[in-house]
Amino acid sequence: MPVRRETAESIATTLGRVMKVMTAMRHHAPRQHDAVDPSHYPLLFTLASDPRRVSVLAEMIHSDVSTVSRQVSHLVQHGLIAKIDDPEDGRAQLLSLSPTGSEVIERLIRARGEWFEALLSTWSDTDAQSFAHLLTRFGDDVESFKAGLGAAPPLPSPQEH
Numbered sequence: 001m002p003v004r005r006e007t008a009e010s011i012a013t014t015l016g017r018v019m020k021v022m023t024a025m026r027h028h029a030p031r032q033h034d035a036v037d038p039s040h041y042p043l044l045f046t047l048a049s050d051p052r053r054v055s056v057l058a059e060m061i062h063s064d065v066s067t068v069s070r071q072v073s074h075l076v077q078h079g080l081i082a083k084i085d086d087p088e089d090g091r092a093q094l095l096s097l098s099p100t101g102s103e104v105i106e107r108l109i110r111a112r113g114e115w116f117e118a119l120l121s122t123w124s125d126t127d128a129q130s131f132a133h134l135l136t137r138f139g140d141d142v143e144s145f146k147a148g149l150g151a152a153p154p155l156p157s158p159q160e161h
Contacts, residue, residue, distance in 0.1 A: 032107045035078035051094035
């Protein structure tokens with residue numbers, strides 16, 4: 001049975017509220033490095049797994065290349081990202097976390113874990129695991145939906161409802 005419109009609207013409203021509060025909260029979180037702004041976290045987390053080109057990095061974090069290039073320059077200047085030669089194309093460079101960048105990510109993961117542990121202190125572990133599962137499923141569905149938007153007709157505007 002498909003999700004009812006009322007349920008979808010309730011989720012959209014609640015998710016909007018949660019996203020606003022989370023955005024406000026992240027600016028109050030302790031910084032893990034003086035040069036790292038919360039807007040840099042997606043870059044650093046994406047580079048934690050593998051070195052990547054700027055264009056691939058921009059695509060993965062859903063940003064434009066010029067913005068990512070500026071952020072990368074800043075993070076390279078502060079020793080958090082290193083540029084390495086692309087072994088498949090000697091003319092190109094890949095971006096990789098430096099040892100300092102890796103330390104920042106490790107500290108951030110621990111700090112976020114502690115933060116969410118406190119945030120969810122009234123939840124049972126079973127509820128938190130269920131939420132984690134459903135949140136992962138939701139995130140995967142959002143990415144799939146976004147990928148299909150280029151091929152699909154645009155969503156109706158609010159005036160069309």
